[in-house]
Amino acid sequence: MSAESADPSAQCLQDLSLASRILARHGIVDGFGHVSCRDPRSPKEHFLLSRNLAPALVQPNDIVAWRISDAEPVDPDSPRGFLERCIHSEIYRQFDDVEAVVHFHSLDIIPFGLMNIPFKAVYHMASFLGCESAPIFDIADAFGPGTDMLIRNTTHGAALASSLTPNSTSSPTRPLVLMRGHGATLTAASLKLAIFRAIYTQNNAKILTSLSSLAGGTSQLEREAKFLSAEECAASEMSNSGQVSRAWDVWCKELED
Ligand SMILES: [Zn+2]
Numbered sequence: 400m401s402a403e404s405a406d407p408s409a410q411c412l413q414d415l416s417l418a419s420r421i422l423a424r425h426g427i428v429d430g431f432g433h434v435s436c437r438d439p440r441s442p443k444e445h446f447l448l449s450r451n452l453a454p455a456l457v458q459p460n461d462i463v464a465w466r467i468s469d470a471e472p473v474d475p476d477s478p479r480g481f482l483e484r485c486i487h488s489e490i491y492r493q494f495d496d497v498e499a500v501v502h503f504h505s506l507d508i509i510p511f512g513l514m515n516i517p518f519k520a521v522y523h524m525a526s527f528l529g530c531e532s533a534p535i536f537d538i539a540d541a542f543g544p545g546t547d548m549l550i551r552n553t554t555h556g557a558a559l560a561s562s563l564t565p566n567s568t569s570s571p572t573r574p575l576v577l578m579r580g581h582g583a584t585l586t587a588a589s590l591k592l593a594i595f596r597a598i599y600t601q602n603n604a605k606i607l608t609s610l611s612s613l614a615g616g617t618s619q620l621e622r623e624a625k626f627l628s629a630e631e632c633a634a635s636e637m638s639n640s641g642q643v644s645r646a647w648d649v650w651c652k653e654l655e656d
Pocket of ligand 1 (some may be wrong): 549
């Protein structure tokens with residue numbers, strides 16, 4: 400891994416390109432899916448997201464600055480962006496505490512958006528998910544039965560972002576929304592934490608799937624499984640918060656191998 404740059408903007412471009420490739424290496428994104436962060440030069444107005452490119456291929460010079468207000472490029476001559484970049488712009492517009500966003504279509508997560516089975520923390524590494532099931536955004540509820548399921552504009556993005564509204568004014572923005580027939584979107588207070596959350600959200604999904612099988616079906620899950628309590632989630636999240644860089648460093652090292 401290269402030494403950290405003294406220029407925070409250059410370091411951010413480097414980290415965002417690494418984040419994109421880490422997600423690809425861990426199977427959280429494939430040819431599709433994306434990760435963004437606020438632009439450190441103007442965090443209230445702009446965010447950074449790659450041009451329209453498969454995540455495994457993203458390098459620092461592929462990253463473009465976009466306006467939070469309307470998801471259009473800051474430089475009108477920028478290369479074409481992702482169709483679903485309004486997912487990112489609308490979350491940054493609605494929630495000041497969100498610094499990074501990941502949108503993904505992982506096969507492990509899709510089943511949990513299709514039916515009402517609990518998606519919450521089953522182990523300490525996913526304690527950020529909490530003890531209440533993640534919300535499910537169903538695009539058909541707001542936009543009817545004939546969409547192509549994609550978040551195509553700011554109206555779609557605003558509706559999705561609203562699913563992340565915290566439970567109270569003192570709570571942080573919810574970390575995850577499942578998207579029926581599409582995937583999921585997660586938020587975090589830093590880019591490295593967003594990657595941590597993406598990887599452990601995927602692991603949580605895998606554990607829940609195997610747990611459901613062991614329990615004899617999803618209907619047995621709530622009855623048979625003892626999920627983490629609210630207190631356990633809070634304590635564990637506090638413990639994990641100091642360990643994010645340790646995980647990030649090894650995931651970056653794996654990219655070199
Ligand atoms: Zn998508």
